[in-house]
Amino acid sequence: MRVVVVVIGMLLALAGEAGAQLDRLLEELLKAPGGVVTRGGLTDVKMGEGLKEALRVGTENTVNLTGRLDGFFANEAIKILMPPKLRTLERGLRVIGYGPQVDEFVLGMNRAAERAAPFAKGIFWDAIGEMTFADVGRVFNGGQTAATEYFREKTTDRLAEAFRPVVDRAMNEVGVTRQYKELIAYTTLIPLFKAEAFDLDRYVVSRGLDGLFHVLAEQERQIRTNPAARVTDLLKEVFGR
16 A cells, blocks of 8 residues: 555656645655554554454443343333234233233343343454454444444344344243243233234344344444543544544
8 A cells, every 4th residue: 555655656746846745745654653644643553453442342332231131121222022013912911911921021032132142242353353444444434333334234144143042042041932822822812813923033133133233333422422432542542533
């Protein structure tokens, strides 16, 4: 990249005073340790290091926030609710006095997502390691959730594959599978309601990933806009401009 810059400078230097000014700019660029200067006086290497540091901090915070007790259940923005296809069943069961069973079922789905969340960290960090220079530039200079969108694109399939067995096992352990079967059995008590086949594991995995990316987007916005969220010297240097 430096060779290209130098060649361009040599050609344009023939243009007189404008060329002299460009020569001085090129001299400053070539003095930059670790790469060519980008916006705000950062080198490309420093920008990349800062972005990856931000992504590591943001993803670790996200996993810590969602992968703990009540990480999903107590967060109204990401709490997993009764599946839309079962909302009619929910209303009917609450009318006939089975509200506590519905609440227990909803709690169990959220507990399963909370158990799965820690498995995201390794997948996120792998995606950080796979970033190209083009990825870094696009994400760094993108919108407030550009990194989150990068992760959504690069990791959704891997996360879903990793989450599925964890969610399945967790839902059995906390009793969600049993509760679901019991709720479906109660449909005989609700006039005109017909139960449909439903992939509950897939629903919890999907809502779990939505919640994960929602919290990650919040973390990314904080690092980009809130100086208090820049918890390392590198983050302060790169994002405090």
